[in-house]
Amino acid sequence: MPYDVVIVGAGPAGLSAAIRLKQVAAEKGAELSVCILEKGSEVGAHILSGAVIDPRSLDELIPDWREKGCPLADxxxxxxxxxxxxxxxxISVPHFLTPPFMHNKGTYTGSLGNLCRWLASQAEELGVEIFPGFAAAEILYNDDGLVKGVATGDMGVARDGTHKPDYTPGLEIHAKYTFFGEGVRGHLSKQIIRTFDLAKDSQPQVYGIGIKELWDIAPENHVPGRVIHTQGWPLNETEGSNGGGFLYHQANGQVALGFVTWLSYSNPYLSPFQEMQRWKTHPEIAKILKGAKRVSYGARAISDGGLQSIPKLVFPGGALIGCSAGFLNVPRIKGTHTAMKSGMMAAEAAVDAILSQRQHDELAAYPEAFEASWVKKELSIVRNVVPLVEKFGELIGSALANVTMWAEYIGLKMPFTMKHHANHKSLWRKDQVKPIAYPKPDGVLTFDRLSSVFISNTNHEEDQPVHLTLKDPNIPVEYDLPMYDEPAQRYCPAGVYEIVGQDEGNPKFVINAQNCVHCKTCDIKDPTQNINWVVPEGGGGPNYPNM
Known part of the structure; x- marks a missing residue:
C-alpha cells in the first residue's frame, strides 16, 4: 500500500504530524496521502499520561480547538x-521560589488518551487514514539502505510459529517518508537509531517509570483544576533513588494520581510499583482518597534525558518525532506540547520535500526548524536539572537545579551541559544493599500488581509468540539471580516476570507476557540488556479508558 507519508503511532506527535501534513499541503494547493498505524485496539488505548498539558502547540495546530469540542478544554x-x-x-514550596514556567498558568488537566481520540477525529476529517490494531513490526529498506516504509505484523501466528486458522499476513506500507512516533523506547525507533547511528553525538537517554491510577473521589474532596506535585518521601528513604508523585483533580469527580521513579535507582530490591502504593499511604494523600474508589491503572516509561539526549532527528527516508526522540521537559513534567510541535515541524519539512520531488532524502529542514524553535529554547533552560539531582541528591540537587533554571530563564546561560549515564548500568549487587520490606496491600488504598493489571483491561492472545524476548535465556537465572536477585521481578509494574522453583533448588525464569502493559521498563532497566521488547500481535496490550 503506497502513501506519501506513513506514521507509526497515533499519539500526540503522530496525530499532530498527520494533521499538519494535510494542512500545509492544502495551503499549497496539493493533496498528500497519509496513514497512521496504531498498535492499540483503538486510538488512545495505549496512551497514558498524568496529564497537565500546555496548549501552546494545540493553539498553533488548531486555533479554535476550544470551540470544536476538544475535551481538554473541560x-x-x-x-x-x-x-x-x-x-x-x-512543606509547600512557595511559587515565588520557582520560575514562572513551573506554575502551570494557562494549562489544562485531563485525559491524554481522550485528547488523542479527538485529534484522530480531526485528522480523519482531513482525509488521514488511521489503522488501529495494526502493529508496525518491521522497517523496510530500499536496496541502497534508505527507509521505504514499514510492514505490519502477521496475525494468527501460534506460539510455536505455526499458522492458526485465522492467520493473516502482514502488509507492506510504502511511503516517501516514514515518521516514527511510537513513544518512549519504541521498538522500531531504537532500531532506526542504531542502524543510522543517530545517537553518536548525544548523551544516553535516561528514563523514569510513571505508574498511574484513576480514582473516583468523594465530592467534598474534589477541587476541579487543582494540581499537586510531590517530592521526597518515600523514595528519600532509599539511597540512590529519585522521583515524585502527582495528583490532578480532573473532570467528573475524578483524580489522576501517580508516581514516577527515575530508573537510575541503584538498589535492585526497589519496586517502583510498591513505592507508588506506599506513597498513597502518606496522610496528605490518603486524606484525599478517603472514601474513594480506584477505577483504572496503567504504567509507562518516560524519557528524562532532555536536550542532550535527543538523537539526530532525521535519516534517509524519515524522521523521529515525539517521545521516540525524547522531548519531555522533566521539571515541568510535560511533553505533550513539545511532542506535538516536533510532529508539526517534521510535517512541514516533509511537505516541502515531497512537493519538490525530493523523495527519501534527509529532511534537513526539520532539525533546522527544531534548532530555531521554542522547543529547543524550553529544553535548554532545564537541561541540567536531572543530572544535578542525580549527582547531588534531592535536596541539594533540587536547589542547584532551581538556581540554574532561574539563571537560564532570565538569560544567563550556564556554560556547561551535564552528562547522563545509562540506567541499566546503575544497579548495585544485592550484597551491597539492604532488601526493602514493603507492606502488604490492604485492598482499599493499596493493591497488588495482578489486581491492578486487571483494571488496565490488558489482554493478549495467549497462543502467540512471546513478545518479551531474551537474547540469552540462561542469563536471568545464571547471572541476574545471584548478582541482583533478578530485579525484573520488581521493576516490572505488571507482574510479567517471576522466579519459580527457587525454594526447591530449581529456579526458573517465567515470563507472563499476557500481563504486559507495554511500559518498556524491562527493555530499559535490565542490567545486561538481555530483554528485548518487540511488538505483539496488533490490538493486544492495555485498553486504557480516560487515561
Missing part, C-alpha cells in the same frame, strides 16, 4: 501546589 488548571513530603508531613 478543566483548566486553577490551583498549583508543590509539596516536599516527609514520612508524615509536608
Amino acid at each position: 478543566v483548566p488548571v486553577t490551583d498549583n501546589q508543590h509539596w516536599m513530603l516527609s514520612k508524615t508531613g509536608k
Whole structure:
C-alpha cells in the first residue's frame, strides 16, 4: 500500500504530524496521502499520561480547538501546589521560589488518551487514514539502505510459529517518508537509531517509570483544576533513588494520581510499583482518597534525558518525532506540547520535500526548524536539572537545579551541559544493599500488581509468540539471580516476570507476557540488556479508558 507519508503511532506527535501534513499541503494547493498505524485496539488505548498539558502547540495546530469540542478544554488548571513530603508531613514550596514556567498558568488537566481520540477525529476529517490494531513490526529498506516504509505484523501466528486458522499476513506500507512516533523506547525507533547511528553525538537517554491510577473521589474532596506535585518521601528513604508523585483533580469527580521513579535507582530490591502504593499511604494523600474508589491503572516509561539526549532527528527516508526522540521537559513534567510541535515541524519539512520531488532524502529542514524553535529554547533552560539531582541528591540537587533554571530563564546561560549515564548500568549487587520490606496491600488504598493489571483491561492472545524476548535465556537465572536477585521481578509494574522453583533448588525464569502493559521498563532497566521488547500481535496490550 503506497502513501506519501506513513506514521507509526497515533499519539500526540503522530496525530499532530498527520494533521499538519494535510494542512500545509492544502495551503499549497496539493493533496498528500497519509496513514497512521496504531498498535492499540483503538486510538488512545495505549496512551497514558498524568496529564497537565500546555496548549501552546494545540493553539498553533488548531486555533479554535476550544470551540470544536476538544475535551481538554473541560478543566483548566486553577490551583498549583508543590509539596516536599516527609514520612508524615509536608512543606509547600512557595511559587515565588520557582520560575514562572513551573506554575502551570494557562494549562489544562485531563485525559491524554481522550485528547488523542479527538485529534484522530480531526485528522480523519482531513482525509488521514488511521489503522488501529495494526502493529508496525518491521522497517523496510530500499536496496541502497534508505527507509521505504514499514510492514505490519502477521496475525494468527501460534506460539510455536505455526499458522492458526485465522492467520493473516502482514502488509507492506510504502511511503516517501516514514515518521516514527511510537513513544518512549519504541521498538522500531531504537532500531532506526542504531542502524543510522543517530545517537553518536548525544548523551544516553535516561528514563523514569510513571505508574498511574484513576480514582473516583468523594465530592467534598474534589477541587476541579487543582494540581499537586510531590517530592521526597518515600523514595528519600532509599539511597540512590529519585522521583515524585502527582495528583490532578480532573473532570467528573475524578483524580489522576501517580508516581514516577527515575530508573537510575541503584538498589535492585526497589519496586517502583510498591513505592507508588506506599506513597498513597502518606496522610496528605490518603486524606484525599478517603472514601474513594480506584477505577483504572496503567504504567509507562518516560524519557528524562532532555536536550542532550535527543538523537539526530532525521535519516534517509524519515524522521523521529515525539517521545521516540525524547522531548519531555522533566521539571515541568510535560511533553505533550513539545511532542506535538516536533510532529508539526517534521510535517512541514516533509511537505516541502515531497512537493519538490525530493523523495527519501534527509529532511534537513526539520532539525533546522527544531534548532530555531521554542522547543529547543524550553529544553535548554532545564537541561541540567536531572543530572544535578542525580549527582547531588534531592535536596541539594533540587536547589542547584532551581538556581540554574532561574539563571537560564532570565538569560544567563550556564556554560556547561551535564552528562547522563545509562540506567541499566546503575544497579548495585544485592550484597551491597539492604532488601526493602514493603507492606502488604490492604485492598482499599493499596493493591497488588495482578489486581491492578486487571483494571488496565490488558489482554493478549495467549497462543502467540512471546513478545518479551531474551537474547540469552540462561542469563536471568545464571547471572541476574545471584548478582541482583533478578530485579525484573520488581521493576516490572505488571507482574510479567517471576522466579519459580527457587525454594526447591530449581529456579526458573517465567515470563507472563499476557500481563504486559507495554511500559518498556524491562527493555530499559535490565542490567545486561538481555530483554528485548518487540511488538505483539496488533490490538493486544492495555485498553486504557480516560487515561
